[in-house]
Amino acid sequence: MTANPTVFTFADSTDLILEIPSATSANLDSQLFSHPYSRYQAYLNELCLGAVLPWLQEDFSTQSKVWPSTATLASLWELVNGTAVTVDATRFILVPSENIDNSEFRVPQEWVDLPTWAGDYYLAVQVETDGGYVKVWGYCTHAQLKTQGKYDPSDRSYSLDGSDIISDMSVLAVARDLCPDEVTRTAITPLPTLPQEQAQNLITRLSNPEIINPRLAIPFQLWGGLMEHGGWRQSLSERRVGLPEQRSVLQWLQSGVSQVAETMGWGRLNLQLSAAGARSIEDRQPGVTLSRRLTIAGQLYELLITPQGEPETPYWRFELRNANVGAAIPGGFKLRLLTEDLQPFPNNEDIATNAVEQLYVEVSLEAGEGIVWEIEPLPENYDREILKF
Structure with a gap:
């Protein structure tokens, strides 16, 4: 319209x-x-x-x-x-x-x-x-x-x-x-990457709502590093208004996807608990999956997160699929996982050299560890988010 x-x-x-x-x-x-x-x-x-x-x-x-x-x-x-x-x-x-x-x-x-x-x-x-x-x-x-x-x-x-x-x-x-080729922008020097520990300390400090204008409370290079990272910016904003952690994958699986995460497109598929109030990976039956719908180059896709492995050695599977039954992922697509401070690690990405049914990356994580997902080409409305495990 x-x-x-x-x-x-x-x-x-x-x-x-x-x-x-x-x-x-x-x-x-x-x-x-x-x-x-x-x-x-x-x-x-x-x-x-x-x-x-x-x-x-x-x-x-x-x-x-x-x-x-x-x-x-x-x-x-x-x-x-x-x-x-x-x-x-x-x-x-x-x-x-x-x-x-x-x-x-x-x-x-x-x-x-x-x-x-x-x-x-x-x-x-x-x-x-x-x-x-x-x-x-x-x-x-x-x-x-x-x-x-x-x-x-x-x-x-x-x-x-x-x-x-x-x-x-x-x-x-x-x-x-x-003048479609008018030069509208001039070069910008990228900001240095913030170490994760420093970013968390800054978020804790600036989350105090008594700091009315946090953008002026720390040097711009530090502030800019927080703002460019969508996950850190969201975390700071949410903590300033008193919201609890909104992107805990374990909490999503145990008690439902948070309201903030739902507005971003996350949901649960086939969620079954062995008993009401189940609180750990050991309590959950297999088949539990989190899903987020994405639009990439005009097509619908699904990003899925599923717990795998034995209770003593769990790991997580991130999987990208075309949302249309029988449709493939085109060659050139990439699914990538990064640490919370956007660092790569061994076997952190899967690349479609030709059309494939799925892309997936499996990763073992410590309790409380954060993961950032990326996809190329970039999904519509993409903003970095930190998923906590």
């Missing part, structure tokens, strides 16, 4: 004014945020997204969608202002503000200096909560922010003078049509 945003203009004929759908803010669960500050930040972003996404879908591509997925928005807005939307191969960063002074455009550093977060175009969005509309008053590119922008260490943002951004939003569509 094609979106049909309400677009109207007043004041300046170049202004893009979009109506905020009346039901937009009703989608926000206030319990997903640790403090009124982050809750209001999320509220502004929700209103902004609710108005701007239908416009992008209408004017640019019906396939425009939130990155990495709508299920991850709460973990982002708890920590950083802004939302990413992918429009085909182009990424737009929506940066909302209530500020009516359009003399400058400020963008949080995360959206500029994190390689996996950076966008092509950055939209300056003024949110009029009382008026029920947003004004997209200009845009710039990543290259402009890096070469013309001023970095402010006090709030870790890049700013451009209002006179340096393009205020006529109709230019954006024309530029994309006439």
